[in-house]
Amino acid sequence: MTTSFLNRIRIVLCHPEGSLNIGAVCRSMENMGISKLTLVGDMSGIDTSQVKMMALHALPIFENARVCDSLNEALSETVMAAGISRRRGKHRKKLSYLPEELASMAAATCSGEMALVFGNEQNGLSDNEMAACTMACHIPGNPKNPSLNLSHAVQLLCYVFFRQAEAGLGDRSPVPLLKIEALADTVESTLKESGYYDKTDRYNTRLFFRDIFARAALSEKEADHLEKVFQKLKHLNLNHKESK
Template identity: 30%
Template sequence: MIATASANIRIVLVEPAGPLNVGSVARVMKNMGLHQLILVNPQCDYLGEEARLMAVRAASILETATVVESLPAALVGCVRAIATTGDDGRSHPMPLEAPADALPWLLEAPSALIFGREDCGLTNAELNRAQRLIRIKSSDAYTSLNLAQAVAICCYELYREEGSATDFLGDVTDVTDVTDVTYVTRKTKKSEGIFSQSPTLPLSQSPSLPNSAPLENLEGYYQQLEGLLLKIGYLQPHTAASRMEKFRRLYNRAYPTVDEVAMLRGVIRQTEWAIKSYPRSPVSDTLDGALPENPGDIQSE
């Protein structure tokens, strides 16, 4: 049985500055059957008169919103996260996807959909907390979307896709696991007397792995890994952030399970123990000069 978007998906707003925007977000969330609103360090009165004015009958969404101090805190309990960006992708190496292509992936597990600040969006460090990025295409004449409008578009895509998935499950017989179906044909509404059909993945563009690791487990691993790599000289303080971004992207593509993350963290703990327990030989560790003194120096940025 496919869990509902209402149960799985939280909408995360990072440092929203406009109470009218927050109220509008609450309203569209209720319109589309979502109720988990997370506010990261809000810069406005999200319970004030202006926010309530725009929320109309969705004031309950504001009243039950969770306020946290950081994005990692907002992602605790999630195993999947998609971030939105208005950038065209030139300043960030992760591929940008269309909402309709990427968002269905969130329906399968506890997930977060992250939106940035009204004036400057999300930083690269914040974007790296997500496994996938989406960008809503718009006219070149005016590319910037209002925060509440962007949330509305994404919430509608989730609502529409969840309805399509429900219809699909109602039509399929003798199938015990819908994720085993590689492609399905989804009928669209009749347009000018012609039915159009297009192949589409049922719920995601990537494999659905069981027991996926929560994002906070991965974050703990990244912190351990960075500490170890700094200790052995693979990373240097002034380049650590940029190189750790590459490790994050690598693991974001892999979707490791709880057991796999535990294994990786165990390797780090054992390595740290070995570093402390075994004294270094007075003889050079660089194999007679065959290796550089700092292997990290030969890595490209």
């Protein structure tokens, strides 16, 4: 049970800057039985010898890592994507979970990959990168010096998920984010057809629904039902307009 859960966890590093840090992340992952790594961005400058220096026996994690051009590409097949960041703000998630809360939510499901997304060493996750995630997670720390080294943050999250795996899992099978994104598109287009957007959408309503649907871990049946509901509403809106 522990192995099956941990095999569903994917660590995603957005535009990592240091080869040594990547190696340290690999070692932190292996310590906790997590082996799936995705690197987002141009990796041509990464020095494999420096990665190996820090990764030691965990080098295969780096060698088997998936490399993606964009974060959206990296997250497309996942069912949950949590951006790990201490920063809050107008363009960040309204809710931010503790690592233990995040692990508990993940353990309520029994299938699908879950991404833990980390920003680069200097700037963390950008607003756009956080928006690509479906939820936020923060690690509490000393307010005078709250920033953790990248590999330390990864180690802490991996440890919490390792401990959660030992506690048991749920039985929900959520749909991947690709289907959630499509459902959010349907909701947005339905709202547009209804005239809901009488002015510029300042609240990013599509993203609001997308994140709620993702946090709900919708099953295939639930997602299909919601899709039909909003498609019917769209059809009714069009018929109403044509009848005028």
